[in-house]
Amino acid sequence: MKKGSLLPVLAxxxxxxxxxxxxxxxxxxxxxxxxxxxxxxxxxxxxPENHDVLFLGDCEVYENISPVRLWELYxxxxxxxxxxxxxxxQSWYFLKETLKYERPRAVVLxxxxxxxxxxxxxxxxxxxxxxxxxxxxxxGAVLDTKMEGEHLTEYVFPLLRFHSRWSDLNGDDFRYFLxxxxxxxxxxxxxxxxRPAGEFxxxxxxxxxxxxxxxxxxxxxxxxxxxxxxxxxxxxKAPSLYxxxxxxxxxxxxxxAASHGLLYINxxxxxxxxGIDFSCDTYDGGLxxxxxxxxxxxxxxxxxxxxxxxxxxxxxxxTLSAVWEEKIQLYESEKAAQEAEFAAKGYLAQFTE
Numbered sequence: 001m002k003k004g005s006l007l008p009v010l011a012x013x014x015x016x017x018x019x020x021x022x023x024x025x026x027x028x029x030x031x032x033x034x035x036x037x038x039x040x041x042x043x044x045x046x047x048p049e050n051h052d053v054l055f056l057g058d059c060e061v062y063e064n065i066s067p068v069r070l071w072e073l074y075x076x077x078x079x080x081x082x083x084x085x086x087x088x089x090q091s092w093y094f095l096k097e098t099l100k101y102e103r104p105r106a107v108v109l110x111x112x113x114x115x116x117x118x119x120x121x122x123x124x125x126x127x128x129x130x131x132x133x134x135x136x137x138x139x140g141a142v143l144d145t146k147m148e149g150e151h152l153t154e155y156v157f158p159l160l161r162f163h164s165r166w167s168d169l170n171g172d173d174f175r176y177f178l179x180x181x182x183x184x185x186x187x188x189x190x191x192x193x194x195r196p197a198g199e200f201x202x203x204x205x206x207x208x209x210x211x212x213x214x215x216x217x218x219x220x221x222x223x224x225x226x227x228x229x230x231x232x233x234x235x236x237k238a239p240s241l242y243x244x245x246x247x248x249x250x251x252x253x254x255x256x257a258a259s260h261g262l263l264y265i266n267x268x269x270x271x272x273x274x275g276i277d278f279s280c281d282t283y284d285g286g287l288x289x290x291x292x293x294x295x296x297x298x299x300x301x302x303x304x305x306x307x308x309x310x311x312x313x314x315x316x317x318x319t320l321s322a323v324w325e326e327k328i329q330l331y332e333s334e335k336a337a338q339e340a341e342f343a344a345k346g347y348l349a350q351f352t353e
Contacts, residue, residue: 023159024158024159026169026174028130030172030173031127031180032172036183037083037183038126038131039131039180039182039183039184040083040127040184040189041081041127041130042132042180043183044079044081044098047079047186048098048102049101050077050102050320051077052076052077052078052106052305052309052311052312053076053078053106053108053309054081054104054106054107055078055080055081055108055236056082056086056091056094056107056108056110057091057109057111057236058082058083058086058112058113060110060237060240061080061238062184062187062188063188063189063288064238064240064288064294065294066188066291066294066295066297067080067186067187067188067298068327069294069295069298070298070301070302070305071315071328072328073299073302074302074303074305074313075313075314075316076305076311076313077314078186080184080187080188081094081187082187083128084124085113085116085120085121087113088117088218089214089218090128091218092218093132093137093140093141094132095222096137096225100135100137103231104231105231105232105309106308106309107222107232108234108265108301108305109219109222109233109236110237110238111235111236112237112238113215114211114253115206117211117215117218118145119145119146119147122147122149125146125150126161129141129145130155138155185327188294190331190334190335190338191290191291191338192283192290192292192335192338192339192342193290194290194342195285196278196279196280196282196285196286197241197278197282197285197286198286200242205248206246206249209249210248210252211252219256223260223262232309233262234262234308234309235256235263235265237250237253237265237268239270239271239274239276239289239293240268240288241268241278242285242287245268253266265304267297267301274297275296275300276293276297280292281293281296291338
């Protein structure tokens, strides 16, 4: 075939590939409605550097800790690479990927996911993995954590999975085709509403009190990767009242931390020091903190993180301070807007600092 005759074929191939890429992006859910968790992971790539602390895990990190308040009080820079029901294997792949961009001084890992190693809901997998950039890390994460019935090809070509959304496409799918609005503040999901803690189902002994070996396998990978990179690994349990964090589980984490010289911060057992008040510091009845509780958690964690990882105070750095001043303004603006909204609806919106 002559060179000239190849050009139309190459041009048509290029057009078809470009069309496929555009359709993939168009049909991917934009998560601009009530469920915004599908936007969290991809936001990291807008600022993948210069973080003292990396938080990894599920809602026990992204709804319970305020990076902005960590900066304001201690000059600590941080990002939360959290996602809905993020599993320990997925946390490992996020760490592995993050180390391609930066090297934090400390990694704080939520241990709540040790109780359930396998994903049980495809929606959570998609919200966690779709926003991840393609690399060997995403490939490994998909292959290792996809559920039965999920296929790699549907992650490579999301159109195969979401083609039925054609009738649900709306203005947001086109408006945010290239770039979605920020849903978090350095990975933190801000909620200013209040729902005091109430009664929970009676605590029962877990059916499988011993963590699975697969969980320990990936926990070892996280630990060994941190050790090889000179990063301080810190295990963390959020002050969430439900689901129950059983004594059997807590004992296993304490044992693992002691045997490997790790710091284990169990805020649930240190409520008095955190200052958390479950009558006003939670937005969903004690499962997660609202912004007031998350700010108290930041105040509580700051000194522990600084001592454990010898973290510097960057507030005298003019460049970083300018960046974080902009973050503070965005954070306070959203906080005030939510307070005003809830006050207008008659919800409690005034709290003591």
